[in-house]
Amino acid sequence: MRRIIHATLIAAFLGSAALPAAAGPFAPVVYVNNSAVTQYELDQRVRFMQVLRAPEQGRETALKALVEDRLKLEAARQIGxxxxxxxxxxxxxEFAGRANMDVMQFTEALARDGVERQAYRDFVKAGVAWREVVRQRIVPTVKVSDxxxxxAMKRDIETPITTAVLLSELVMPAPPGQEQAVLARGRQLAETVTSEAAFAAAARRYSAVPTAGRGGRLEWVEMANLAPGLxxxxxxxxxxxxxxxxxxxxxVVLFFLRDTRGKLRAGATDQTVEYVELALPSAAEGAGILSRADSCDQVYVEANRFAGDPIRRETLPLSSVPLDVAQRIASLDANEGTVIDYGAGARLIMLCRRAPALIGDAVGVSTSLPGLPQPMRAPEPGRSAAGRPGAAGAAAAAGTPEAAANAEEASTPAAAEAPNAANAASDAAAAAGIALPDEPLLRTRDEVRAEIFNRKINAAADAYLAELRADAVIRKP
Structure with a gap:
């Protein structure tokens, strides 16, 4: 009941359309347990979020953030x-570095825009304290299984690689002084538009580019031709x-994604299977074992009853599995088995694991291929007749994957490319199953594990903060 009351209080307060006029800049606008948030802090946080161009702005958002900062600092104090x-x-x-500034430069830039140094310090202090709370209380509880x-890797492999997109665009002019109003309209459209028809209607009404008359509809665009940010x-x-x-x-610009074209990653349909094969005197023995064993490890236990070494475990590409075994395991799930009986003894087959072959190929393979350049082709041809690097050679020298891909397209030598270190790296990457030259790299196990770990930590931290908010006494003065 206490949590319900507290949650209702904060929801009612934060959801109010306007705050009452305060007696002065340092008058409290809300109490969080025994700590007050002042009108001055609220005004500063609103301005700070505007300067940072935060995705969500406004007084309600700023007040909610300040309330959460108080809860974070209190949680930190409670555990020392x-x-x-x-x-x-x-x-x-660290925060100033994100704007490519040092602390003094960033503080001076904020001051020019009306944000005091203390508002910046309070914001960062709450973040630093909360990071340590999460490290001590939440990180030790988070586990990621193999x-x-x-x-997650299987989803990466089976998700088609998008090669072209069908977009609609909506471009709203934002003259000086009207930027925030136009941005607010853009946010409202992003929240309310749920269909192509609704987007087309908005484009006809608000867009200022020639596509407005056709609802913002663009033709198919190759992903490689889009600007990297888009x-x-x-x-x-x-x-x-x-x-x-x-x-x-x-x-202010919005896009609506109508459709995509894609392709499967090379090798996405190839499988690696792990299975056990147990030689038995009869099919009846096999049926009995399958009634008792619910895993490959259990089949090994059952194999101890037979003389010699009748069991073996294989991990093979599906294309290398004997045809009779491959035919039987095609319909099996992990830890399911069948018996092959040809009249002179029998074989029990149990599938232990089935996975895309690329998962196995990526294990232990560095995407940077130590000792070689990055896996990116940089052909020697591409110099002008005068001996100077042509457009293709200059693009390749820029060192970006997009530039290298464009360089390869622009320079098509009549003869085959001569082997070089860069080509060797690209070929090795493809052979390792990491990526072909025109495909995005497949994430390594460590990268995938880190992404899942961070996602779980963030979810647990959000849940803990919600619990702190529900347990807090939050009230108006």
Missing amino acids: IAVSDQGLEEGLA REVEQ RDIVTQMRPGTISQPLTVPGA
Whole structure:
């Protein structure tokens, strides 16, 4: 009941349309347990979020963040965490570094925009304290199993690689002084548009580019031709969804993804299977073992009843499995078995594991291939007749995968490429199952494990913060 009351109080307060006028800049606007949030802090946080161009802004969002900062600092105090001066300075430097500034430069830039140094320090201090709370309380409880890693890798492998997209665009002019209003309209559209028809209607109404008359509809565009920033955004979208508003000089832009074209990763349909094969005197023996054994390890236990070494365990590409065995395991799930009986003895076959071959190929393989350049082709041809690097050679020298791909397209030598170190690296990467030259790299097990680990930590931290919020006494003055 106490949690319900507290949750209701904060929801009612944070959901109010406006805050009551305060007696002065340092008058409290809300109490979080025994700590007050002042009008001055609220005004500063609102301005700070505007300067940072935070995705969500406004007084309600700022107040919610300040309430959570109080809860984070209190949780830290309760378990004996105190942010040292050195820890705070490191946190300030880390945050300023994201803007390619040092602390002094960042503080001065904020001051020019009306944000005091203390507001910046308070924001970072709460983040540093909460990071340590999470490290001590949550990180030790989070585990990632090998099965979770393999399932995630399997999804990566089986997800088609998008090669082209069908987009609609909506470009709204944002003249000086109207940027925030136009951005707010963009956010509202991103929240309410749920169909292509709704996006097309909005494009006809608000868009200022020639595609407005046809509802913003664009033709098929190759992913390789998209700007890297837009490519990253589109990659995260699903067909039938709208992007968050993007701010560009003088405009706010939204995209709607209508459809995609793609291809499977090379080797995505290849499988590696692990199975046990137990030689038996009769099919009846096999049927009896299958009634008792529910795993490959249990089949090994059963094999101890027979003389000699009648059991073997194989891990093979499916294409290398004997045809009669491959035919039987095609319909089996993990830890299911069958008996092959040809009249002169029998064989029990149990499938232990089935996985895309690329999962096995990626184990222990470094995507940087130590001792060789990055797996990216850089053909020797591509110089102009005068001996200077032509457009293709210059692009390859830029050192980016996009530049190298464009360079390879632009320079098509009549003769086959001569072997070189860069080509050897690319060929080795392809042979290892990491990627072909025109495919994105397959994430390693360590990368996948880290991504799952971080996702679990973030979810657990959010749940813990929600619990702190529900248990807190949050009230107006």
